[in-house]
Amino acid sequence: MFKASSFSNASQPAQLLAVMTGIAFGATIYLTLFGIIIYSDHADPEVFGVRMLIASLTSVIVFSSHQLLSTMQEKPILAAFPNITGRWFIVFMVVLLSAYVDKTSEQLSRAVMLIWLIITPFTLTCTAVVIRSLAVLYYSNPARRRKAVLIWSNSACADLVESLRKTPLAAIDIVGFFDNRNESRPPANLVRLGDLSEAARWIVDEDTGHVNVDVVFIGLNTREPEELADIIAILEDSTASTYFIPESLIFGMPGIQLRELAGRPVLASTETPFIGIAALPKRLLDLLGSMSGLILLSPVLLLIAIGVKLGSPGPVFFKQKRYGIAGRPINVYKFRSMRPSDPNERVVQATARDPRVTPFGRFLRRSSLDELPQLFNVLKGEMSLVGPRPHAVEHNELYRKLVSGYMFRHKIKPGITGWAQVNGLRGETETLEKMEQRVDYDLYYIQHWSVWLDIVIIWRTLKVVLGDKNAY
Known part of the structure; x- marks a missing residue:
């Protein structure tokens, strides 16, 4: 794998x-x-x-x-x-x-x-x-620029700050720094926001889970303070991009990507591949695919809607709140495949021969036709044709505590299909090991994305849907 x-x-x-x-x-x-x-x-x-x-x-x-x-x-x-x-x-x-x-x-x-x-x-x-x-x-639009904070700076950090200020196309504004040392670090007229013990609480709000910054730069020295371990643990469970700025050449660490920002080498921890203009090809593919799909499949959508309505009482569409890009909640749409339940009822994944699933709904789930309304999510820009599958909010809150790097899946838009799904990880994830495997595949996709990979996944999805039995 x-x-x-x-x-x-x-x-x-x-x-x-x-x-x-x-x-x-x-x-x-x-x-x-x-x-x-x-x-x-x-x-x-x-x-x-x-x-x-x-x-x-x-x-x-x-x-x-x-x-x-x-x-x-x-x-x-x-x-x-x-x-x-x-x-x-x-x-x-x-x-x-x-x-x-x-x-x-x-x-x-x-x-x-x-x-x-x-x-x-x-x-x-x-x-x-x-x-x-x-x-x-x-x-130049502030909405398209990312806020950054600097932690435990070194001489390389000072050079990076100056380079970012001279490189507007980097689209990053550093708002301040955290450091235990009292002297000004780095010498770039940055605001000192506090010491390292305050950094974790500032970056992620403990009560709401809101991430106050988009990017975190961490300076690497021969001796790092003990507080850095707690800060890194917080960042691992957030959607903030993390860059490690080495004082020396300590590259080759597992899961770390060598990147360049404003002409300076940095170590990035699971950065999003869709920054600025690089996001355009994927968005064009999503727009073309979703519009073509909705037009060509409109007769099928109508027939499915009639079948859902005749199969059991209740609405045609099922709406569920899930996490989108950067952990922001979105409403994901499906054709309803289960009998209506209490909105306050705990979310439980569907299993084989689940009594909640209607006969027509079972056909929809096995063929994945129940996912077709998510083409509207793609058209709205909330989802992508290809990306990590969005999980129910309850499952997110559970697995983010159990699976290392789980929240990195939210660095990009969720997808109707994904790399994990075409590699046999569709449907119920009844064990923690399966969820860990799914996250591994999702992170692999984020690090290796290309338009060609999206096309391959879409093609393989069609083959999987026709023969896979893992969807209930």
Whole structure:
């Protein structure tokens, strides 16, 4: 079985964002040549058509660079100009080589090619300015920025604070720090919020369970205070992202991911893969999938609604409060498969031959058709097509105390299906071991997410639904 703690690959979102940047630069190169051809009397569009296509595809490969993306985010755009120009020259040489190979180089207008070579670095730089400006504007909204607090700082923490302040696209505001030492730490004019004994109570409200901060930075020294163990235990049962900032290179710890923030190395504990623009592809997949599903399955939805109504008295839909992203409560919808019960009755998972389940409801649960109304949750943005399955609030409160890392499942939106479900963990979790396995799979999904993985899970879900017997 795949255990989330055994892997540390967290580069998928960064790679995806780099590819999207490469596509933007590829489109700019294409449009630049297209504009030159339109205003030129010596260029044959048919001859240049193949070159434009080759240039665009090559640009996506050459400009899809995390290093270039970091330079654009962390430094003035002019600092990225040499990098952009060098990559453009590579694309230009590939175009010339392709023309030489298929013996069409003599048909290309030398004037057009020369103008294209000279002008394109400037149009690419303008594109970089637009991308950066849009990103800065997007993250200028306080609602899209994350609040952070610093605990037990070191010299590396001071550097990180300064870098975050100079990097608006990091979208993180540090509100203060906790430290037992009285002297100002770090030297960045931060507010001292208290000592370490007060940190845990400040981060998570003991009465309500509300998390007061989105990100926690913890400085790692050769000697850490004893209070850090209590703070880390509190963070393990919260939805706050945790970064460990080492004074030395102590990487390779189980379950820790090496990440980069504002150009500084940090150790992240189960960070969400959907930050900023990286969330866009998954949201587009959810919108396309939910809208297509609701339209194509509308006759099926109507027939099921009639069957539920005729099968037993009561409402067509069953609504239950569950935890969504960041532990916020949401109402999850299903077709009702059980006879109506007292709203105050304790929630108990359905089992095989459960007398509460109606005959028609048993068919719905075995086929998972009772989950179809959750497409509306996906359309509203409360759920995703793929993600950790949301559990009843009672079960959440039970298992968060029994399973280490359980609350990390809520770093992303819950899903209609998930990695655990297509690996045989559907239906009732009658043992603690099964729940631990489900959480392991969910954390693996969070750390290894990609659009392709979502597509694979959706496809495997269809196969599981047709043959699985674990849903009651």
